[in-house]
Amino acid sequence: MRIKSALAAAAVASVLAVASAQAEGPSAWRVTRGDVRVICPLTVGGSFDARTSAVRGTLTLTTPSPAALAGELAVDLKTLDTGIGLRDEHMREQYLETGKGEGFDTAVLSEIRLPEAGPGFSGRTRFTGTLLLHGTRHPVSGQAEIRREAGGAVRVDASFPVVLADYGIATPRYLGVGVKDEVQVRTSMTASPGGVAAVDR
Amino acid sequence: MRARAALLTLLGAAAVVSPAAAEPIFLARQYARCTTCHYSPTGGGLLTPYGRSLTREELSTMRGKSHGQAGATGPAQGEEGFLFGALGDTLGPVSVGIDLRPGHLDVRFPGGDDKRDLLMNADIAAAYQGHRWTVYGELGRQPFATGTRVDSWEHWLQYQTAGGLGIRAGRFLPAYGIRFADHTAFNRRPLGLDTLDQVYGLELSSSTDRHLLQVMASPGRADSIVHDDGRKAFNASGRFQYDVSPRTVLVASGLYRDKSDLEPSGGSGGLALGFALFRRLTIWTQGDVQFEKGSAGAAYVLVNETSFEAFRGVWLKVSPQWITDFGDTSGGTFRLALEANLLPRTHWNLDLSHYHDRGRSNGIVVKTTLLQLHLYL
Numbered sequence: 001m002r003i004k005s006a007l008a009a010a011a012v013a014s015v016l017a018v019a020s021a022q023a024e025g026p027s028a029w030r031v032t033r034g035d036v037r038v039i040c041p042l043t044v045g046g047s048f049d050a051r052t053s054a055v056r057g058t059l060t061l062t063t064p065s066p067a068a069l070a071g072e073l074a075v076d077l078k079t080l081d082t083g084i085g086l087r088d089e090h091m092r093e094q095y096l097e098t099g100k101g102e103g104f105d106t107a108v109l110s111e112i113r114l115p116e117a118g119p120g121f122s123g124r125t126r127f128t129g130t131l132l133l134h135g136t137r138h139p140v141s142g143q144a145e146i147r148r149e150a151g152g153a154v155r156v157d158a159s160f161p162v163v164l165a166d167y168g169i170a171t172p173r174y175l176g177v178g179v180k181d182e183v184q185v186r187t188s189m190t191a192s193p194g195g196v197a198a199v200d201r
Numbered sequence: 202m203r204a205r206a207a208l209l210t211l212l213g214a215a216a217v218v219s220p221a222a223a224e225p226i227f228l229a230r231q232y233a234r235c236t237t238c239h240y241s242p243t244g245g246g247l248l249t250p251y252g253r254s255l256t257r258e259e260l261s262t263m264r265g266k267s268h269g270q271a272g273a274t275g276p277a278q279g280e281e282g283f284l285f286g287a288l289g290d291t292l293g294p295v296s297v298g299i300d301l302r303p304g305h306l307d308v309r310f311p312g313g314d315d316k317r318d319l320l321m322n323a324d325i326a327a328a329y330q331g332h333r334w335t336v337y338g339e340l341g342r343q344p345f346a347t348g349t350r351v352d353s354w355e356h357w358l359q360y361q362t363a364g365g366l367g368i369r370a371g372r373f374l375p376a377y378g379i380r381f382a383d384h385t386a387f388n389r390r391p392l393g394l395d396t397l398d399q400v401y402g403l404e405l406s407s408s409t410d411r412h413l414l415q416v417m418a419s420p421g422r423a424d425s426i427v428h429d430d431g432r433k434a435f436n437a438s439g440r441f442q443y444d445v446s447p448r449t450v451l452v453a454s455g456l457y458r459d460k461s462d463l464e465p466s467g468g469s470g471g472l473a474l475g476f477a478l479f480r481r482l483t484i485w486t487q488g489d490v491q492f493e494k495g496s497a498g499a500a501y502v503l504v505n506e507t508s509f510e511a512f513r514g515v516w517l518k519v520s521p522q523w524i525t526d527f528g529d530t531s532g533g534t535f536r537l538a539l540e541a542n543l544l545p546r547t548h549w550n551l552d553l554s555h556y557h558d559r560g561r562s563n564g565i566v567v568k569t570t571l572l573q574l575h576l577y578l
Contacts, residue, residue, distance in 0.1 A: 039447070041410030045365065048231035048447045083230055083480045086258045175250040176330070177237055180410070 028071075029154070030058045034189035036075050038162075040082075043178040050091065054079040055189060057109075065118035072110040095164075095172050096134060103135040114144070122146055127158065134167040142185075152193050159186040225379055225485055226508040226516060229477035230259060231447040234413065235380070240296070240328045240337050242406060242415065243373060244380040246355060247298045247326035247339065248577070256577070257281040257547040262514030264547055280547050284578055294331055300324040300341070304573030311565060319344055321573060324354075335359040337371075343396065355399060367406040372399045372423045376415035376440040377454045378487050379473045381506060383554070387522040387536065388487045388504040392456065392469050399423045400436050413442040425461070434461035448477040452487075460494065467493035471502070481510040497528025516542040525561075532562040550575035 034055030041047040054076035059069040078098050082088055092098045098105040111130040114121070128141045142160025149155050163182050164171070172179040227238065235244035238252030248256070257264045257280060264280070279286045283297045302322040308315040324341025338356040342349055357371025374380075375398075378388050384396050402419025420426065421433035438456040445451060452475075457468035471489030478484070489502040506520040518540040525533035536558045543551040556569040 042234075042237065044234060044236045045408035045410060045413055046232070046234040046237065046444055046447070047410045084255075084259060086254070175254055177249075177251040 027061045028058060028194060029060075029191040030194050031055055031073065032153070032190050032192045034187060036185065036187045038080070039184040039186065040172075041180040041183070043173075043180060048082055048084075048087075050080045050082045052076065052079040052081065055187070059112065059191070067114040067117045067121070069112040069114075072108050073112075074109075075107045076105070077107055078105055090172070090174060095169050100135070103132060106132075108132040109140070117146070122148055127160075131162070131167075133162070134169050136167040138166045149190065153190050155188070155190050157186075157188045159184060161185070225381065225475065225506070226483045226510075226518075227255075227259075228448060228450065228475050228485075229480050229483040229508075229510070230255075231477075233442075233444045233447060233450050233475075234408075236408075240330070240335060241355065241373065242359075242367070242369065242404075242413075243376045245374075245382075247296060247328050247337065249330075250296065253281040256544075260514060260544045261547045261549075262512070262543075262545050285548070295327060295329050297325070297327045299576075299578040300326070301576040301578070302573050304571055307570040308567065309569075310567045326355075333361050333363070335361070345397075354396065361406075361408075365408040367404075367408065369404040369406070370402070372401050373404070374399050375402070375417050375419075375436065375438040375456060376404070377438055377456050377469075378440070378452060378471050378489065379475065379485050381485075381504075381520075383520075383538070385556075386504055386506075386520070386538075387502050387524045387534075388471070388489060391500075391502065391524055392471075392489060392491060393458065397422075397424050401426055402436065411444050413440075415440045421461075431463040432461045434464070434466075435459040450475040454489075465494040465496075467491070467496075469502075483508045491527070493527055500527045500533070501525045501530065514544040516540075516544075518542065529562075533560075535559050535561055548577040550577065 033053075035053050036051065036055055038050040039047055040050060052075060055073065057071060057073035059071040059073070062068050062070045077096050078092060080088065080091060080096075082091065096104065109129050109131050113128045114125050115128070116125045124143060124145045126141065127144050128139060130137050131140045140160050140162065142158055144156055144158035147155045161182050161184055164179075165181055171181065225244075232238065236242055236249075238248055238255060239245060240247050240249055278289065282288075283292065284299075300322050302320065303318070304321050305318050306316065320342075322341060322343060324339055326337070326339035328335060328337045336358055338353060340351070340353050342351045353372070355371075355373050357369050357373050359367060359369040361367040374394060377392065377394055380394075381389060384390060384394075389395060400417070400419035400421065401423045402417050404415055404417040406416070407414045415438075417436070417438045419436040421436060424430065425433040436456075436458050438454070440452065440454045443451045450473075452473040453471070454473070455468065455470045458464075458466060460466040469489050469491040471487055473485065473487035475483065475485040484505070484507045486505045487503075491500040491502060493500075502522075502524045504520065504522045506518060508516055508518045510516050518538070520536075520538040520540070522536040522538065523533065525531075536556055538554065538556045540552065540554045545551070552571075552573050552575060554569075554571045556567075558567045558569070559565070
């Protein structure tokens with residue numbers, strides 16, 4: 001349930017990192033492939049993943065050092081899949097409330113900053129951003145690993161925590177089993193040069 | 202004589218095949234811990250309300266609508282509830298379950314066969330969970346070679362803190378390895394984890410979202426303490442589970458039993474790996490080394506169980522198993538177990554199992570077929 005926001009944030013972080021890595025090159029980057037995984041720890045021990053590949057967005061490098069990115073990364077929360085039908089239903093309808101439409105059906109990461117990254121950066125770095133989830137904007141921060149790939153593409157693996165209460169998401173509980181209040185978002189995405197700095201919705 | 206002993210051992214194993222209710226196949230659904238679906242931290246036995254809900258939502262081919270609006274807590278209602286929800290929420294926070302397993306057993310061995318219809322289990326279990334305490338008890342009858350017996354196989358009291366620390370006291374099966382549903386599996390019965398191998402003991406545990414540690418100490422097997430059968434001896438066990446991911450689990454276990462009036466000291470240590478490549482496939486593999494004081498050497502156990510959901514509510518399982526004799530890796534038994542598990546409707550489970558056991562040193566083959574209807578009411 002908390003998975004959506006985490007996914008969006010991870011996607012954003014990935015894009016930002018990519019843009020930073022290519023600071024000397026093209027200034028706009030479009031996500032060509034992305035996977036988001038939200039790890040939800042259970043109150044009874046153990047955890048489950050919610051996953052989606054519905055990650056889209058374009059980012060533009062506005063400041064090369066430290067890197068700042070304009071644009072957004074968006075994750076379609078209606079596609080989050082945990083492998084259990086009823087759990088998916090509860091996550092989307094009762095906790096993420098995707099049926100409420102804009103601001104609820106998509107998690108959006110924006111205002112991405114890579115304070116330790118400069119032109120041509122490659123490696124591991126910290127990032128910050130703003131995540132829109134469940135109709136609420138809240139700052140997030142995490143770690144990103146940026147790698148350059150053939151053809152000018154950049155691969156970004158990023159992770160950050162999301163506290164459900166920060167976004168007004170109800171504590172997930174069902175028949176005595178629940179999800180803890182903090183989930184982890186992990187994303188892996190590839191961005192290629194091109195596009196404009198706008199969310200491709 | 203040795204061949205005869207092996208044969209009798211195999212027959213004895215086949216005679217009371219009565220799988221418990223643990224379903225490690227659910228790793229494929231990202232359930233790496235027994236306690237999501239069962240009250241017992243060692244798996245099996247009474248289902249929690251959440252576990253009952255999953256039997257309807259994930260295990261049954263056909264499912265009716267849940268008649269009740271399930272909440273954050275409280276009993277499972279609707280057809281997945283106790284007696285198919287006939288009592289509604291009358292029982293409040295108390296969970297109750299009835300386990301009935303009529304079956305037909307067919308055992309064939311060189312020179313003969315044994316066929317019988319039997320009621321393998323008729324148990325009632327109840328649990329209360331509240332204020333971090335769990336009270337659990339069950340009463341039932343099971344057939345044994347010495348006759349049918351009515352007893353309480355498990356009864357215990359547990360307290361768990363918000364931080365995941367737990368303490369449990371009472372009669373329960375030690376936590377060790379992977380608890381396959383089939384109690385005759387080579388990583389259960391030969392290692393002393395059979396239906397009558399519960400201990401009276403104290404268990405301490407620590408659980409987080411990534412690990413589970415369970416340590417147990419006991420003055421002896423419950424039956425040895427109660428019936429003074431000469432096998433009473435100090436027992437200790439430890440089990441550490443690390444969840445590499447929601448679909449990949451590593452388990453390390455150890456079990457020690459001190460010498461008793463009738464048996465030398467001994468024990469076992471093992472490693473298990475479970476993983477699910479996708480939501481319909483779970484693969485568990487466990488390897489153990491078993492030792493016994495005075496034996497010429499160790500015995501080895503290797504068990505695999507591969508479970509595949511061919512269709513919703515239809516699980517197919519293949520389980521090759523291998524066990525050696527103490528100090529003789531050329532001896533022992535190889536088993537190939539095949540199983541088809543059909544779950545047409547909530548709490549109805551039709552199970553067909555076939556075991557092909559071959560003595561590695563004597564070539565004796567025992568074929569066992571078991572058809573059982575498991576009603577979990």
